[in-house]
Amino acid sequence: MPELRRRFEDLFVGYEIPAHAAHILRQQIKTYADASGDQNPLHQDDDFARAVGFPGIIAHGMLTMGELAHCLTDWLGDPAALVRLKVQFRAPVFVDDSIVAEGRVKSLDPKARTAVLDVWVSVERDGITEYPIRKGEAVVGFAEP
């Protein structure tokens, strides 16, 4: 839940948004499949996932992107302020992974009252950090004060 509505004036290049953590459970992946309509067996059937080279089911890339957007909207305090989000899916997320979504302001346009952020999602397993989303980009826009 957001604490307040962010203002363009609060931002500066290098500003880091609060991290958002999510522990991914099997039930959550099933709920996401039903909510999104993506019933690909890769996200529900361990045997199917193993047959295509994974140790077990993986979360939908869009679930990971959804948690990243959740991070941004919580920080923004206004879902309408999220204008654009672009990501590449670079590594799988497994059941029981704890993912962390983060972002940092890369540039500001005071005239348009928009900011571009680098955004990413990481997961740590056995001391090794992987990036299910490494170099995502978000554009956020703010109304006149």
Add this chain to the structure above:
Amino acid sequence: MTMNAALEGKVYPDATFTVEPDRVKLFRAALGEEWDIVPPTFATAAEFAAFPFIVGDAELGLHFARVVHAEQEYEWHRPFRLGEALTVRSRIASIRQKAGNGFLTIETELLDRDGELVVLARATMIERGA
């Protein structure tokens, strides 16, 4: 068998998708979202309304069992409104072959009843080589 690259630009039939409150609630639950909003990435659920056209397109010849989601982009023009009906219009933006894999980019417009663009979605999928 690779995807038929001649289909670049193909526009699929319009689908309709309603922003149903119960579906939004389920989507919020999946993302642990406690705030009473329509999450911006709820657009994904709307994109899937047109997905059967693409997966079932015999001309395209996509092998869905070999598909992984590689990239996703959204441009939001305004937030969703609970209960509104949207038109879902997907087109093949590009088909590429690279290092034995196929890359399919689908652009989907979500339009409101006035024909105004609500969200533009761009999804790139990799069809891994057999």
